Amino acid sequence: MATLKVGLVSPEREIWSGEAKTVVAQTIEGSLGILPGHAPVLGVLLDGSVVTIEPADGGERVSAMVGSGFFSVAGDEVAILAEQAEMGEEIDVQHARQALEDAMAGGGEDATPERRARARLRAAGIEV
Incomplete structure (x- = not known):
């Protein structure tokens, strides 16, 4: 099964990284749902939105608040670079x-x- 390699980082720390089935993020252009094999894309995160990640290992869905930043997809790698980010559980x-x-x-x-x-x-x- 194909997966995505995902990294969610802020200037302070790495918030989450790992393999995922899906990633959903809000950009200033609208909501993006990313699955393995997605076309390359670069977007600007909507300041004050939520990113959700479904881990490939079947673990609990990850939700994080993000401030402004960027969202990049290239070759089954997703980079979420947020000015502010906070895991929902924290x-x-x-x-x-x-x-x-x-x-x-x-x-x-x-x-x-x-x-x-x-x-x-x-x-x-x-x-x-």
Whole structure:
């Protein structure tokens, strides 16, 4: 069975790497679902979105919040280079909820803090 070699990294650390069956990421052009054999592509990640990875070993699906960055596919290798990234299992849900409340109360023109807070909660498995 063909698989993808996937690396999700931020400037601070490698968030996840390994073999995967599928990867789904949101780019500024829309959602991309990647399977083995996908055509080469380079995209800009949607700031405040969620990347999901289905590990090839049948393990639990990986969800991570990502800030701005890039998404690259070439020869069954997927590189996700995010300015910010956080695994769903590492997210402090109470803190993320407070960040969302604060962002919504701020009412500023920049929607990035609200998008990021919502993405953190979705990555943690909380629909908002």
